[in-house]
Amino acid sequence: MPTQEQILHTLKEYFGYDSFRPLQEDIVDSVFNRNDNMVIMPTGGGKSICYQLPALLLPGITLVISPLIALMKDQVDGLRANGVQAAFVNSSQNEKEQQEIYQQILDKDIKLLYVAPESLSFLDVMLSQIEISLIAIDEAHCISAWGHDFRPAYTQLGYLKNRFPDTPIIALTATADKATRRDICEQLNIPNAKQFLASFDRKNLSLEVRPGNKRIEQIINFLKDKPNDAGIIYCLSRKTTEMLAEKLQVQGFIAEAYHAGINHEKRAEVQEGFINDNVQIVCATIAFGMGIDKSNVRWVIHYNLPKNIEGYYQEIGRAGRDGLPSSTLLFHSYADVVQLQKFATTSGNQEVQMAKLDRMKQYADSLSCRRKILLSYFGELIEEDCGNCDVCKNPPSFIDGTIIAQKALSTVVRIKEEEPIGTVIDVLRGAQNAVVLDKGYQNLKTYGIANDISWKDWQQYIIQLINQGYLEIAFHLNNKLKLTSLSKKVLFEGEKVSLANLAEFDKLKETAAEQVKKVTANTLFDKLRALRLELAKEAGIPAYQIFNDASLKEMEKSRPMSDDEFMQISGVGKLKMQNYGYQFIKAIIDFSAEKTNKKKKSNKNKGNSYKETLNLYKQGLSIEEIGQERKLAQSTIFSHIMKLYNDGEDIDLKQFVSKEDINSVKKAKETLNNPDTLKPYFEHFEQAMDYNTIKLALAILNQEKIT
Known part of the structure; x- marks a missing residue:
């Protein structure tokens, strides 16, 4: 076990940080104590350091199982840039390259070895010849059929604990609900692993959802304020990625499509271009981004509704990994839902996938704080709204929903948390169907206590209670509704519950896109x-x-x-x-x-520039003539004249504007009731009189009024 001083020195020397982020230090200590560990930490939260730092201080080699070739290369390149001895073995290398790496491993010149799960069997002989101090399994959700990105090749990894029983295993993932977390530990044979669940709250990400009409027009307007910022647009189909990339290229953006149908060389070229800031925008299917550790992605757009919240959260997590403010935008439509339902029916876990799609749709339709929904989905409950999502910025009107909430939560208690949403509503409304009658629910105290509320409205109210963290759906238990720690506050501690007014549910919420300051090239x-x-x-x-x-x-x-x-x-x-x-x-x-x-030169030049204009004015030249003489625009000379006039120089403004124009502006001033801006005058004259003339005339009229 290294000392705390050694650990912090290594953190600074190789990674450049003076201190750990939340949970990192506890996880590192747990690894040194030879525990198995299950780490859930959102994208950008610093998962990699949890095994990379121990690898530098442990005596042997750290084996890292990683699902993507691009992810391995990216992480190994990053480690080498920090002075860490790291390598990877995968199908992209020839036999000679792999043999060189094997020799480096045997010579103890490598501290971290990244391998794909498919490559493990080829390394079997070599693994028995070296000391493996730690096994890290990255993107561990890939092992679980409950997860959003199941990969059959991961299911073999359970043998590692049997093969190396004394070597600690650390499983890491950015997104996993309760069912997936439990399944990961069981399949990896680490049932007693210490659980580390970091906060999923990425406060720097703004969250916005919009209806999917005129998407391309909305995207172009969204991007106008981000001329230099890199981002990803996720699409459901390959065809859409190509269409969208072409449309953006026509608008002058450096955009490329990325999907599995493009040949390997082109995909690698797009990915390298994006990583190296030569490609600004990638229009991609979900195949893109998992293997990229790019920290300065400033925005992520979902052109279509994602199929579940885990995937959506992981994808938006690719923005703002450096902690700086970043934007996310999700479009959704009924057509998206229909398409995703078709996909779900062909999946190996149809019922769960359909339930997770419903939850995703509920998020998109929500009138509750979006961050609350995301956090409660992963089991993290917060009481305050975030203030950084479109619902918080444009909140609906609310009703006191405390009694509604108490009725719903009481019913969930009385049916012993054993039923899904539909049955809970049937009990509340006093339905007489087979499920209710066969299970004797008609004898419950809460049976029929809320038949004055329609089935559809009850559905929306319960969804809001789930969104606010008062209930949760157990997907792995046939979608049964379960109480949370917040439920007790409503049932027993008198906590008030606000629910969105359902009269507003069908109203489209149009939110003004947040104006982001353009990056100038001189900072x-x-x-x-x-x-x-x-x-x-x-x-x-x-x-x-x-x-x-x-x-x-x-x-x-x-x-x-x-x-x-x-x-x-x-x-x-x-x-x-x-x-x-x-x-x-x-x-x-x-x-x-x-x-x-x-600054010094500018101040000096400004003073000289105004003097030159004043000298030419005193020689009797007009604004147009001064502009020609000085090779400056007339608007610039005009601004000089007005500045000199306001500074008290002897300037006769009447020589720049006719008497007729002054009278016309005077009448307009009376007609328009003396407006504060120039635009009403410009519109009054139907653009026949320019702004400068109007400004001059008003200055003259104001001077005459004073004198």
């Missing part, structure tokens, strides 16, 4: 980003593997100008300081000096 952040891209191309690695956007933002804010100051930046480790510190510090110093000089 220090952009200079550092350009330097990062240049260095990345030289090194042949993705730009974010040098420093992520969050590190660049911190550099922009604190402006380190010495080695010691630069080492204080989060994400700067020993090797990165040695490799890149000089270039970034120089760029920061140069930028600061350039800004200072520009």
Whole structure:
């Protein structure tokens, strides 16, 4: 067991961080205590460090099972950039390359070995010749049929615990509900694994859902405010990805399609382009993104409704992994639901998949805080609304739903949490169907206590209670409704419940797209980003593997100008300081000096520029003539004249506007009741009089009024 000092020193030296994120330290300690571990940590939460750091301090090798070739390559490249000895073995390599890696492993020159589950059998002989200190199973949800991304190749991994009984196993995934978590541990033969469930709350992601009409037009408007930001658009069909990429290319965006029907070379080219910031937008099926550790994805759009909340949450989690504000947008339509229902009927777990699709649809239709819904789905209950989703920003009207909630929760208690939504509603409304009568539910105290509320409205109210975390659906138990820790507060502690007014349920909620400030090309952040891209191309690695956007933002804010100051930046480790510190510090110093000089020069030039315009005016030149003489636009000369006039210079504005125009503006001023802006005048004259003339006339009229 290494000391705390050794652990923190390793964290800073190789990963550039001074401290752990929540749960990371507990997980690392548990690994060193040789426990098996089940880690649920959302995308961008720092799962990898939980096994990569112990790997550096454990005596033998750490075996990492990873599902995608791209994910292995990306993680190994990132580790090597940090000075960590890592390698991968998969089908993309020839026999000679693999033999070289085997020799490095036998020579103890490798600390982390990434392999695909399909490759394990080929490594069997070698694995018996080396010391395996830790086994990490990434994307562990792939082992469970309850999960959203089941992969048969993962089901063989249960033998690892039998083969290496004394080696701790750490299973990691970003998304898994209760049923999936339980199934993962059982299949991996680690039933006593310590469970670590990190918060799923990604506060930096804004959540928005819109009806799926005029999607392309809405997407183009959404992107206009994000000219330099990278993002992913997920689509249901291959055809849609190609159509959408073409439409965006016509609009001037650097967009590419990505799906399984495109040949391997082209897919690799698109992925590399996106990783290296040469492709701004990827229009993809769900096959894209799982293997990419790109930290500066600023937005994710779902062109179609996803098939379940796990997949949706994992996909939006690819935005804002550096912790900076990022946007997510989901479109949905009835046609999407029909298509997804067809897919679900052909799946191996039809009933569960249909129930999860219903839950996804309920999320899209919801009038409750969207973050509350996502968090409660994964078993994390919060009481306050998030304030960063479209429902919170444009909330519906609410009714006091406490009695409605108490009736529903009491019924769930009395039927012993053994029935799905439909049966609960039947009991509340006093139905006399076979299920109710055969099980004796007509004898319950709550039978028929709410038959004044329609079946459809009851369905919506219960969905809201699920969305707010007062109930949950047990998908692995035939979709039975279960109480949560919040239920007791309503039943026994007098907690009030607000429910959305159902009169608003069918009303389309039109939300104004949040205006995101455009990135200009003259900020220090952009200079550092350009330097990062240049260095990345030289090194042949993705730009974010040098420093992520969050590190660049911190550099922009604190402006380190010495080695010691630069080492204080989060994400700067020993090797990165040695490799890149000089270039970034120089760029920061140069930028600061350039800004200072520009400011001095600008102030001086402004003063000189106004004087030149004043001198030419005094020579009797018109605005047009001054513009020609100075090679400046007339609008610029006009702004000079107005500035000089307002500063008290002897300027006769009447020589720039006719008497007739002044009188016309005077009449318009009276007719329009003296408006505060110029636009009403411009519209009054039906665009026949320009803004500058109107502005001059008003200045003259105001001066005459004063005198």
